[in-house]
Amino acid sequence: MASLKSSPAWKALEAHRKKTTGLHMRDLFADDKDRLKAMSVGLGGLFLDYSKNRVSAETYALLIDLAREADVEGWRGRMAAGEEINTTEGRPALHMALRDPGGPGGNEEIISARKAMERICRDVRDGKMTGATGKPFQAVVHIGTGGSHLGPAMVVRALEAYRDGPDIHFVSNVDGAQIAQVLDGVVPETTLFIAASKSFTTEETLTNARTAYAWLTESLGDGTVPAHFIAVTANAGAAGDFGIGENLILPLAEGVAGRFSVWSGVGLAASLAIGWENFEAMLSGAHDMDRHFLDTPLDANMPVILGLIGIWNIDFLGAEALAVLPYDQGLGLLPNYLRQLEMESNGKSIGRDGTVLEAGGAPIVFGEPGTGGQHAFYQAIHQGRRLIASDFIVPLRTHHPTGDHHQRLLANAFAQSEALMKGRPGDKQPPHRAFEGNRPSNTILMDQVDPFTLGQLIALYEHKVFVQAVIWGINPFDQWGVELSKELAAAILPEVQGENASRGHDSSTRGLIARARKAKEGKQP
16 A cells, blocks of 8 residues: 555645644634534534534645545445455445345345344234243343444433333343343343354353353253344354254344444344334434435535544544543443444554554544533543543433423533633633643534434444545454454463463463462462
């Protein structure tokens, strides 16, 4: 791949950055009274205001040149066409096909999986599908980890106002405390388990699934497990060997990475919570954003804008982190979800051509909902030495209109973004009360958090990550960085259990294993 930093568009941006080093957003707003109109874009229930960034019209034009030079338009076309753009694994990226009403060109595998998912969703919610004793399911335990957990967990919480199905519980940690707590709160006869693992070899998921299997067998007897387990996987054979019936195995396409999989059978728990019609509305919202991303010119394209602003902040202004700040309690898991989406997709130093990256890579992503975050880490965003960019995500209407709470919440959100932009000059203030301002932020308004707008929002960030990956030269659909620790954990497990001698490790790891073995044996470490 050609050198990114030596490309004409990159050089032009670097020269522009040097020329505008002293530029303050206060001056940009003073010079353009209609800046919001020029630097905002809406789509359906979403509205993106990117005016509170250190960008001028010239900056943005140069960023568009960078996107064209990187062939963002060509790459988005190849993704939509189902080409194998995940080059290290030889796979396409099919997450858009999962929410396309017709599948990509009528992809029969995806259409069939969606129909099977709908059938299960309706049968469970209607009481037609029951447990081994004939009782309808009142609780669902979703067992997954990483992408097969964060998506459905985030959606279920975000759309709590639409939940009218069974109680939904999530188990993702191999720490036995989590599944023990969940199992203590459910009844075997009326509990359905969903085991979501693309390979059906994920250690955390299988460990928890085996524990659930043993719990069911002990409570209901042998042979009852098949009535209480659904698998979501690309490895139907392994799921069948586990004891799950063929008609209860939802296929997961190999071309769908876990962090892009909430639209597939991985989202079954969410559909059970909110109903199939609402789940389809979420798919429709995502498809709406897909069409916008594919059909809209780059300079008016919401995901492209968000991605390019991020590249400017990271590579040219030196932002090390992105704070995701939802002003809605239901969106409390969104920062965690986007953290994985961004950092597992683009948290890489090797490009898709195998060379070391010259620039880019995911920022550190963190966040917390509402005013709670203001009293936790906003100090560092306003006055810290490290530049942190922010995304404010603000629903204009609430499902919980309690007094004037929501108006106060909105006032706080808008005040924070204004304070980050304006700051407070120090000429009449002691130094500790002065704020530089000029801290970049985007504000994404949602009409309200409903299935359609949530689908739009998730797809917006998926495409933003893709745009950045294309420009940086990253393959955002693999995650080889997590493989080594998995391999080492498999080797260390029998050593911790005391079955094998600890060999071949560094002195630190050997010492830690030795102390763990002593603790297991009840000895003082």
